[in-house]
Amino acid sequence: MKHLLRLSNVLLLACMSLFVLSCDDDDEGNPPDMEEMGTNIVVTAQNTEALSSLVAALSKADENADSDLIGTLSADGSFTVFAPTNDAFTALLNSLDGYDSLDDFDTEEEKALLGMILKYHVVAGTAAASTDLSEGQEITTVQGETVTVSLSGGVFISDATDTDAEVVMADVENTNGIVHVIDKVLLPQAVIDALNGEEEAMDDLVEIVVATESLSSLEAAVLKANLATTLQADGPFTVFAPTEDAFVALLDVLGDDYNSLEDFDTEAEIALLRDILLYHVVPAEVLAADLAAGTVATALMDNSIEVIASGETFVIGDASETNANITATDIMATNGVAHTIDKVLLPQSAIDFVASLNMKNIVEIAQETDDLSLLVDALIKANAGLVDTLSGDGPFTVFAPTNAAFAALLEALGDDYNSLEDFDTEAEIDLLVDILTYHVVSGTAAFSTDLTDGQMLNTVSEDMLTVDLTGGVFIADATDTPAAVTTADVEASNGVVHIIDKVLLPQAAVDFVASLQTPNIVELAQSVDDLSLLVDALIQADAGLVDALSGEGPFTVFAPTNAAFAALLDSLGDAYNSLADFDTPEEKELLAGILTYHVVSGAAVASTDLTNGQVITTLQTETITVDLSSGVQLDDKTDTNANVTGADNEASNGIVHIVDKVLLPQATLDALHN
Template identity: 70%
Template structure:
């Protein structure tokens, strides 16, 4: 495939993505990168996992003999650098054809491009902190073009993309270095020079024909084979102009699924009449004599290259869908893919003229079970019907009528992954209880006594299933969704597969009724129940009870709480350190000792927040329920908790989730200054 240094069809949308790396402006502990004036900007970036792509980009650009960005940014400065995160570089790469990683910038021309982009993130001669920036301020970069500062709830940096593209957000401001300041941003900035080049300038390869476009696009490999098989390659390579509505590979797979066992691939179109039909179908996707770009689309019928057959352009929200002779419209998934002899738009469905509809209808209709057996992507549904061992195969092979929402193989694989290590395949439903559970799931996909086509379904409709509970119908932008008892609905990816005894709607998710959810997901334990269920926290539970200060009730309450939970060994080590008077927690038996134990325990509790380990930052202060602070010490993936002693505790079991908070197992009992003073009163 050609490597084309240009944006994909949705250029602006792809680069406008905003990633989840963010910070809370109201917290003192937002900075994920510790300030270190002893190291320069390059060393600062090299020390941060979140900036590894930036470091790699600098190195890749420097592979060109006359480029030395690392040397420059390691110099005296001062510099201000807007440093994109790894996710920001990922977004840029996804928006470029032929660039899966930074290693693909492997020519001098491409390294120049990369250097141009990177130098647009650098301001020379000043170390500008966020407090030095003002709203509307323009700053000239080393690349020569300006960026614009936008101040509001966040500090944002606007590049040369249009007003409809989000500015880059400063997610970590004011990271000090010995030769300047780094502000971490969530988007790669683009100067006008790069945008002009990417949108058809000097760096874009010469446009090929529409056939070249199809050949160069992985998602159109089946269309490529179909064009060759139907003998249309020469036609679509001619002067044109043409507009091609290009079905993706998934669209062809869906069509083959409808056609049944006799049509597993394009190779099965081997008779003269079948090849003629394929040619007619393909011509039905071509508008001859016109280059219709996205901006030119308008409602109404449009004649196609298949004589006397028109498609219908239909408004749908802010866009358009394509109507054919069937009841299902095609969605436009990619627009304005330019070629030397026209333009292509990708669509998610093979458009069918009436002759193709008649051909499909003429195929021998099968029962719902036969349809499922004949469809490769429903093989796990068939396996599940057999494994349930409840006569469902015979039932769905009967007179009906039935409406079946049929999950794909991928949907069943996703369900098995959700269920965990005990369920690697449907064969693992091997006990009577598990088979009964499988029956509940499968019958929740069946509506008995009716053949409901997609045109019979309405938004907000509730339908009772054979299992007994209802499924809901949601219709958005022409797509039908099936709502079950979970928070994620299923999408009908192939509607109205008619059989002799009903209709099948293929869906992308296994539906789950509330009855099954209640069996699979017993209530999540609270923090106290979680501790009680972990053998290595038995002494913590004993300590909570021994303190006799209502801590069991508190930590069973609504929360949220964060608890740093010492292991049994941590408590044993504490008892050893306390000396001969404390052989067990039962030795905390006076009121003063119980109060001391309560003070120790509340020093392990953060109230009002469930703090995940991934949100902890180096030297972050953590105020405890006891009143004194702890500090998080972050070393890569290792996290220590620093108390008032000389020894940090190591987090050995992070992120144990409870219904009212989160527990992190630690290997040491934390001690506040209050307890140290009580245990070792100062001498006078």
């Protein structure tokens, strides 16, 4: 096996044995054996004995399938070539252990190394005469690195070593460029690094990353994403390797939750890191000299990077608006090549991820939107974990009512609901939770463009909403009035918010609102003039019946008219001219017994629910019997039935049937006859 020696001292001796081309006056500056003008650079070299080693080197490098230096330098164009003499190549070979001739460059890697050396002698795009050169001028070569011009005491070309090459014959013109013959083989830094490497075989790409201090974060990322085995495969690969500073900049963009690569700890984050790294890998060997403007496919499927011309070099474009600069080129590996860059390249999936980190979640959006402050208050008031839920992963679609929408709801609820604080009973808070969850669709972020006319949306409350796209975007609830989407598609990190102009009401809320607008039994009696004596009787009895019949119920009440009470008083004789005459405790108790005989507790029984002969137990504990033989009549303990003259008057806590007679239980009859 050949061993490559360090060149730091050896190359200093090389110039002692260099061949310097001589020229006599009769040649007028032409090098020995140079043919007359009319040939290209390769033919000129082939016809010049002192450049035979250069020709041999070109042929040897072109034995690699991906190399065509002879073809390139024979083609039309404009090249400047610094052509080393045979003695220059001999000096190079003498400095290398195991390389007695150019034939010893016999492996694919060694031929590639030789190709890099040769490309370092070629400048493309210009034919620079010696008079065009200036002191300190830096010239970028096809290999990608630069050489520097020195004009002190002659024309000298500085490479990456400590020894300059002298131009011993300048300005040899050809059909496709100009040749300057030099007395030393120029060496770029990439070749020196390769020659000064370990005596063992060249490192693979992962080993290069591990051994390079400025790529320590890339190393950590490769290990974190479990890609080491992939990048140690045969390849060839080209890796655009972000430096330490590039990763620091990425973490800074990601925010406080990402202080190191260790913070990529969820399955999704590690998958994203893997995608980012694969986006830096091109499944082919692309040296600096091979770079050309255009789109290049990466190892991340369906994702490409852009090679973009920038002056005399190139930058790399990703899915972001910031390009990456190439900071070092042609770091050769056994399975490809690496170029360092100053930015982590981001595919679209990473751009979307970064955008999501900077995006607010649904609750944060609501908190930052002044016109949704009552929605936030409602979520807090409900105290059902909705704030935490809507701050979670989602995705959710939320229809968010404005403050005006909540104000309109409170107004519709009446005087007892002046603010959300008035939802203070367990039943009212449960209702508020039902209303709020009716505004949430879980499992999807449905943007307005995803909605279709007539689409049914299943909400978290399990009640359905309907989409109406007639003349805008409207959301229909259990009422007759749909909500209009006034601001659509407010994107959140965990879903989407559509702002609406109305609080959506499920059927339970509609029923609740209706119950608030319906009077209770006492209020109903108070509103009917012909039941004023019934109201007076409830008050006179002083038995808590007003409060009881204003309560939740449900109750069925058979309500005697004023005429019915007048008939009762008339039947009782001169001692009872008005209800005020029930003034002793015993008489009040008697009156309470009569009134409770008109009340059925625990059910709101409509007239259509009554059956002929049905026996109904009253709150007083005695029964009445239903007679449907001629209308709806009620049989009490007297011989005269009461007729239902006004049936099915609904109250919020039951139902009232107006009757034309005061019903009397047996206990009352017994008391009156004693």
